[in-house]
Amino acid sequence: MNRFDPRGKANRALLVGVGEYDHVDPPHGVPGPLPAVAHNLTGLQEALRGGRVFGADQITALASPDLGTFHNALREATHDAEGLLLVYFAGHAAVPSAAEPLFLQLRGAEIYRGEASVFPGAEAFDTVLGMLAASRAERIVVILDCCYAGNASHVWEQWEPFEDRRRVLLLMSVQPNHRIDAGDDTTPTPFTAELVRLLGRDGEVGFARLAADVRARMEALDLRTLRDRPWRPFSRMEAEADVLLSARGAPAQPPGSRPTLPITLRPGAPTSSTDTPGPSDDQSRLPPARRPPLPHRLRTALAALRARTRRVLDRFKRLSRPARAGVVLALALAVLGAGSVGVAALLRGSASCAPPLELRVLTDPDLEPTVTAAADAYLTSDADTDGHGCRRSGITVYGAGAADAVTALRRQTEDWREPHDEDLNPQRDVGPQPDVWIPATPADVDRVKDGQDTAAVAHLVPAGGPLAYSPVVLAVPDSVPGAGPRTRRPLSAMLGALTARTADLRVRRPDPEYADAALLATTGLYGTGTAQAADPGRAERLVAQAGPPSRTAADLLCALPEDPSADAATAALVPEFLLRTGVGCDRTTRERRTARYPDDVPAVEPTFVRVRWDHGDRDGAARDEAAKAFRTWLAGPGGRAVFARDGFRDARHRALLDGENAADGVLRAPSPRTEGAASGAMDRALERYRGAGGPGRVLYLLDDSGSMGGLWDGPSGGPGLLRQSLGGLGSGDEFAVWTVSGLGERPYTTLLRYGHHTRKEAERAVRGARVRDAEADPHAALAAALDEMHRRGTDDNRPELIVFITDDEDDGRLTGAALDDVLNKARAGKGRVPVTMVSLVSGGCDRGRPDAAISAASGGRCLDADDDLGTGLADEVARTGTGED
């Protein structure tokens, strides 16, 4: 690294310490004076003088200035500095609310709290930085020792132009949004005490090393912030912006052989270092905290606790009587409810592990088992364990439909952050707001970014290249005669050759809406992006099956052996890694399969993406750091071991990570396609998949008999579930809604006539539905619905669906001959109409129940209260319709 050496230049150091304040009484005063700050100024001044970077006349120390004096001193230092400009501030600081700008409070500071809090007598850090940036100085180092110091990083991160930001290096005493204790009155504050000690060392001390070492020292001291979190100094600097700050005992002038180089950015190098570099190997650095044997730790902790308690009591005794009363009052207030953080942090021993920071990790359903295994291993690894044996972060991995995840990140981030409409709620239907997203291909990031709303409140930050690699293969049963080479051919050619030799060969592909591997396979099936584009309708007929497709590739590989004859005659489009892991099914016998590697199907490439949410930085950079640490582990030996065990390949070299135990049927070097997935091709394939069968027809039956009263309201009620599924229908689709109650001639009432409707129209109609004081006849209603759909579907092959939402209360009318009648109608006809039964009660789809029988006979799905009804129904409707425009 080329470190800027400012020795011999016009450098300036402005040290500002505000220990005395004019206003220290409630309601508008600051909490009190800070005598420790005076020691800061003395110590720092001495350290810098001895450091031989600043001459004695280049250092200005200001004790407790007011705002005007502070401005004047800033102006002067800014004007004079040409080499290094160092500005240090210690004192009180304030933020209006989390993640808001930081205000440095000078001597006359006051606090007026309200809807918009104001801080007279303080200066916004943005303004300070703006003034400093006007300087000609080659490097500007800002050191803040105050509450909320880390919040200054937000200003630095957003600072434009970039040229200015790379001159500015920021060292902050504490991570964002944390308050800190000033320590003893008779010594410098804890952070500055360490700073002074480090700057007082012999030899050269640069900014990067100082930042790393002060962090290491503070970690070793194990201090806590007032929110009882580990107290961590924080720094920001661009790559290669380092600067020499002290050179005690070194020659006065820089060696001639070390020229001062302008900052240059290497192509491809990270543009910023948001993390403090690792500690130097200096002898004076404290050793990394190791966990001593328990008895010793216990003794130490008890001694510390005793000392701490004694200190607290001594201080309490020293306080004046009114002050003591204030403490008692404050403690009482804390117990009553508000703001007990400081008290808790003060009185509690710090031996326990604090609950760790929780990372929400969203991934593709095909990858969920692997990412979950990786997270489990990471959580118990040394990488996620601090010096006290405590976990640094907790992780929850969850899968969600890939198309839903892309849509939510593109167009629904505001609803994801704050769901206002009970029918559109990604928190419920997709899952937690991710801190990390691991899609199955980096193309998903482009898909989101290319189509993201300008007002999006979630921002994607990809971290490095893919973590692993697994081609999507055609897994052909060994009993099917091979036909031609296994590689270097497009999917259509492979399928053509295979079916030419085995006419009854079937091909299955999981749901392209649900997992990316299936969508990638679909791009191959359709020839998307190639000259041989196929008709999606024809391609879909090749993979058509009775009933809904398997949701994930692993589900597919477990579903096939359920029918051994089908297993032997069916090729599956799945990611290659499942030939190793996709064998843990209920049925232990299965057909052996050999992978064929089409050269027009992009591979699965799990990619780590940090997702940042607007206003979601209350814990500041700690979340970034936790995500980064997990990414580093995933890409390192720990993560690679998990990917290796699950049959993945190296992301760059494409070799099997566990080459010694390759799964049967897998080629070691298949020379798969080299290009990754293209976002446009994936979007086009999804669009064509949705429209492959043409617009759909859906008939909803909503039970509105009396017993539905308790299952009617709210997003989980019958009408709520129906409304949430309407997003799967587009303007080309036709649908109707019947309410089901009443006996005899009129077993249903038409709530919405069959035809094209906007979502709003349909929602309005459904909102108007009410529970009726009547019983229902599900047999008559279902029979009428099947007749209606058979009548409409005689002329074409459009996708159709009947949905029946019910509490099964009237299933007594759906037994014996009545049930047989419905089952016969469901099986009959040229093309079966799938009936999705949505039972709002638990066990509604148990074996032997009418709902299960009707779904099975018609090739539809049965969903009951033990399933995720909202998502399940929405998926079924989306598969039938063309989707919202």
Add this chain to the structure above:
Amino acid sequence: MALRRLAAVAALLLLTSCTGGTGDTGASSAQEVPGEIVIASGRDVTGKNGIREQLIEAWNRAQDKAGTGYHARLVELSGSADEQRSQLLGALQSGSASYDVVNLDVTWVPEFAAAHLVRPLPGSLIPGDVIDSVASTARWDGKVYAVPFNSDVGLLFYRRDWLRDAGVQETDLSAKDTSWTDIDALIGDVDDLAPKGYQKGWTTQLAGYEGRTVNAIEAFTTEVPELRLTDAEGHYDGDVDKLAQGIAELRRRTASPYLLPAAVHSDEPASMSDFADGRTAFLRFWPYGYRSLFQTFTEKQLGVAPLPGAAVLGGQNLAVTASSPRAHKAAELISYLTSAESERCLLDAGFAATRTSAYRDPDLHCTTGTAAPSASPTGERTDPMPRDADGRPKYARGILLPALQKAVQRPRTPLYGAFTQTFIAQLGALFGDSPPTDEKLASALDQALRKALPD
């Protein structure tokens, strides 16, 4: 930064922060700015969210009538408990979403309290009427952090008709104190009867998720009643000998002569399905099984009794978030949602209520929504649950309430996530191909728990 800790704390609390401030308020509700109160709660997979929604709407109507300007809104989270916990933790730590009231599983209360994500509440929100065991789930570190909303406890469902057909004289197992030894004997009787489709005596939830923890704690505490795996501060407090005794009991009750093999992969729906399909005579399940199973069975076929030995307490508690700008009004809302009448509504709708009065008070009725069957005047049977003369689920007073009163808690620790993850993973070995000895497994479990819950 502060001058002296105590003075600083005093000032801090009066000013609400170290001159900054992130939303804490010492104001009363009269000083809060009226507006929306957001309640985050998981999608209820048992189909009972209707009554919660109705109670919230009833509160909103009262606010509208009084012209307060407050309005409560329910935001449903995913149906998965793990995802709910992750979103609530992540959102409250980072600020990525704003909630005023959160519905916490009882095992999460120490974690949210210790992380200062929820506020201490006045003890008056939990009156003496709340069942003691249930009330204790709401406290941490000597303070009340949440208010019990609905409870849950392990129960035993069983095939009364088969016991009768097998010649068992007393088929009401709730009438006396039934032990696991009694159950083993009854299983022998049903084995002899061998009804069509019957496979094994009982089933439960032993898949690698929270169900395994619940079942193991029930076995452990039955065998070693004084066993507490964590101390009052949530630190690990177990020992190998006691763990070994607990493991021996879990092994005994899940041994192949009694347990349906599928149970080791079963969650709630799977185990209920096996029982409903007649593959077992006994089922360990939660109270919501009462409503579901009486859809399949008649009172002559199905019985319910307290779980022999120890039964684990479940349920959910409402808490006010540290970041809520309307904390006092949010606490008022919680007070309403957990009032005696609301609890009666929840009981009628199929939840396990948290207050004794909901089970016993003859003058307490639900007047909100359609929780009570009498609210729907149709001729059809509006709900499958057998009810007593007062409209309560028939088993509520005699079986459910005593079960709740005797129920035991899972370990209470701010690191519950790490605890249960470790517990589930280690105990998995018991259900694998070559289970280790009790002592070996106990030793491994002890070591793993020490690492997961460091002192």
